[in-house]
Amino acid sequence: MLLSDLLYKVPLLATAGSMNAEVTHLTMDSRNVAPGTLFVAVRGTVVDGHSFIPKAIAQGATVILCEEMPAEAPADVTFVQVANAPRAMGFVAANFYGNPSKKIKLVGVTGTNGKTSVATLLFRLFRGLGYRCGLLSTVQNQIDDTVLPATHTTPDAISANELLVKMRQAGCTHVFMEVSSHAVVQERIAGLHFAGGIFTNITHDHLDFHGTFDNYIKAKKGFFDQLPRSAFALTNADDKRGAVMLQNTLARKESYSLQTLGTFKGKILSDGLFGLEMTIDDRQVWFKLIGRFNAYNLLAVYGAAVLLGEDEEEILTQLSAVTPPSGRFEQVISADKVVGIVDYAHTPDALQNVLETIQNLRQNNEEGYFPQIITVVGCGGNRDAAKRPIMAQIATKLSDRVILTSDNPRFEDPMTILEQMQAGVSPVNARKTRTIEERREAIRAAVALAKPHDIILVAGKGHETYQDIQGTKHDFDDRQVLREAFQNR
Ligand SMILES: CC(=O)N[C@H]1[C@@H](OP(=O)(O)OP(=O)(O)OC[C@H]2O[C@@H](n3ccc(=O)[nH]c3=O)[C@H](O)[C@@H]2O)O[C@H](CO)[C@@H](O)[C@@H]1O[C@H](C)C(=O)N[C@@H](C)C(=O)N[C@H](CCC(=O)O)C(=O)O
Numbered sequence: 434m435l436l437s438d439l440l441y442k443v444p445l446l447a448t449a450g451s452m453n454a455e456v457t458h459l460t461m462d463s464r465n466v467a468p469g470t471l472f473v474a475v476r477g478t479v480v481d482g483h484s485f486i487p488k489a490i491a492q493g494a495t496v497i498l499c500e501e502m503p504a505e506a507p508a509d510v511t512f513v514q515v516a517n518a519p520r521a522m523g524f525v526a527a528n529f530y531g532n533p534s535k536k537i538k539l540v541g542v543t544g545t546n547g548k549t550s551v552a553t554l555l556f557r558l559f560r561g562l563g564y565r566c567g568l569l570s571t572v573q574n575q576i577d578d579t580v581l582p583a584t585h586t587t588p589d590a591i592s593a594n595e596l597l598v599k600m601r602q603a604g605c606t607h608v609f610m611e612v613s614s615h616a617v618v619q620e621r622i623a624g625l626h627f628a629g630g631i632f633t634n635i636t637h638d639h640l641d642f643h644g645t646f647d648n649y650i651k652a653k654k655g656f657f658d659q660l661p662r663s664a665f666a667l668t669n670a671d672d673k674r675g676a677v678m679l680q681n682t683l684a685r686k687e688s689y690s691l692q693t694l695g696t697f698k699g700k701i702l703s704d705g706l707f708g709l710e711m712t713i714d715d716r717q718v719w720f721k722l723i724g725r726f727n728a729y730n731l732l733a734v735y736g737a738a739v740l741l742g743e744d745e746e747e748i749l750t751q752l753s754a755v756t757p758p759s760g761r762f763e764q765v766i767s768a769d770k771v772v773g774i775v776d777y778a779h780t781p782d783a784l785q786n787v788l789e790t791i792q793n794l795r796q797n798n799e800e801g802y803f804p805q806i807i808t809v810v811g812c813g814g815n816r817d818a819a820k821r822p823i824m825a826q827i828a829t830k831l832s833d834r835v836i837l838t839s840d841n842p843r844f845e846d847p848m849t850i851l852e853q854m855q856a857g858v859s860p861v862n863a864r865k866t867r868t869i870e871e872r873r874e875a876i877r878a879a880v881a882l883a884k885p886h887d888i889i890l891v892a893g894k895g896h897e898t899y900q901d902i903q904g905t906k907h908d909f910d911d912r913q914v915l916r917e918a919f920q921n922r
């Protein structure tokens with residue numbers, strides 16, 4: 434494709450070299466440069482992509498998109514200077530791939546918790562309604578029936594456009610994607626045309642990356658600020674920041690709620706281990722999902738489907754059959770009826786919600802035994818350290834026994850993370866708390882502590898099938914470890 438066509442709608446600061454250069458490939462990683470490549474120099478959190486420009490040229494890059502022109506530039510390479518290289522890359526990628534997002538209905542979901550849940554429920558609902566669909570999520574990417582691994586919650590702009598083209602080719606009419614706050618700040622969604630945006634909620638997370646809670650809010654809001662007039666912006670009216678998200682959007686403002694007034698209003702009638710009974714728009718429906726937080730997710734999904742033009746009754750009929758994504762309140766039950774729950778709660782709010790849901794669900798069983806809650810939880814390394822003591826405090830406050838353990842220590846010392854968690858445990862709660870660094874041993878210890886009907890919550894990893902230690906991903910699946918521990922009981 435001609436460089437001049439790729440730069441359509443991209444504000445330029447300066448150029449050097451031919452605008453007729455032919456580009457056959459795009460990348461922001463010098464390690465993937467081949468002859469004919471346009472290399473984008475991105476200033477990262479670890480290194481500055483500008484330092485790889487000579488390497489990219491040596492490997493045959495024909496165009497360099499950068500924020501800073503080099504002192505010396507070879508004549509046969511074109512340099513394009515822009516103010517924001519990742520943002521420009523979003524538009525270049527969209528042009529390169531023929532703007533696939535304009536040819537499908539693309540709906541983005543943002544918020545601290547519930548993105549995967551809402552995007553996956555929408556994907557499953559719309560397939561139930563008879564459409565071919567695409568999904569871009571933390572757990573996996575999916576092109577109708579074809580499952581592809583996901584490395585990020587939100588892919589970079591090049592990968593996203595590439596996937597959208599494949600989705601179009603497979604006949605997909607709707608695509609549901611998670612929009613993480615990292616993706617907004619790093620401009621991974623620049624150049625994408627959204628038909629709608631959904632906000633779930635915002636609570637404490639990722640302060641390591643955003644610095645302050647205000648910056649984190651601004652990042653999420655940035656998604657709605659970018660929505661076109663033709664899109665809908667659907668927010669959670671019960672969230673303190675729900676209205677703020679839509680303050681400056683051009684999109685049509687809509688909301689959902691359980692407590693306050695919203696366009697789409699729901700009410701929980703009952704909430705048990707087998708699901709939720711709710712009224713939505715005065716229709717009474719059973720859903721297979723558990724917990725009050727999922728009532729919000731279901732309302733968001735219902736509202737979005739209505740805004741996409743689907744029939745209310747049809748939506749609810751299909752939605753009542755939809756199952757939650759992998760690793761979200763997933764139950765593994767032992768032969769002697771210990772209830773294991775594997776859940777991806779990795780933020781204070783999610784952990785609190787899941788534990789409160791479990792507290793509400795437990796009741797005296799037939800023998801009059803009141804089940805105990807045993808929680809196994811850890812916090813990820815090289816991620817927000819401020820949430821560590823808070824999560825330990827929540828776990829110990831809302832459980833009868835707690836085992837603190839590792840969850841993807843990455844490049845940090847696991848015991849340092851655990852000490853930071855322990856700092857949140859009060860002296861009274863310390864008596865019911867143990868620390869077992871090795872996650873497999875921690876789960877086994879929880880199983881050994883449990884009596885029939887007790888509930889073991891294994892939180893933080895959900896669908897993940899690895900433990901990331903020093904950059905190596907070791908096989909590890911909470912569900913499998915729990916199942917094995919139950920078998921050896
Ligand atoms: C903190 C963060 O978001 N990092 C992302 C970022 O990496 P970075 O800023 O560290 O990049 P860098 O290593 O400094 O490199 C800068 C540039 O030089 C390039 N480079 C680097 C080396 C080289 O030899 N040649 C070269 O060209 C890199 O390709 C890059 O373009 O840009 C990379 C390329 O797109 C991402 O893969 C990487 O995600 C890392 C792996 C990551 O863990 N990200 C997490 C935090 C993340 O994004 N999570 C959110 C979900 C969060 C949530 O809501 O829960 C997500 O959307 O997945």
Ligand SMILES: Nc1ncnc2c1ncn2[C@@H]1O[C@H](COP(=O)(O)OP(=O)(O)OP(=O)(O)O)[C@@H](O)[C@H]1O
Nearest residue numbers: 545546547548549550571586726776777778783787
């Ligand atoms: N609407 C919600 N409000 C609060 N907590 C929720 C909600 N939905 C899900 N959760 C909790 O958060 C956990 C993560 O849910 P989910 O994977 O849907 O969130 P996410 O936003 O995609 O997370 P990530 O940022 O890692 O991509 C769930 O396992 C559950 O414990």
Ligand SMILES: N[C@H](CCC[C@H](N)C(=O)O)C(=O)O
Nearest residue numbers: 779812813816840841893894
């Ligand atoms: N999207 C989140 C996932 C956290 C999952 C948890 N298991 C961890 O590794 O901290 C993140 O990248 O921060």
Ligand SMILES: [Mg+2]
Nearest residue numbers: 548549571586
């Ligand atoms: Mg997710």
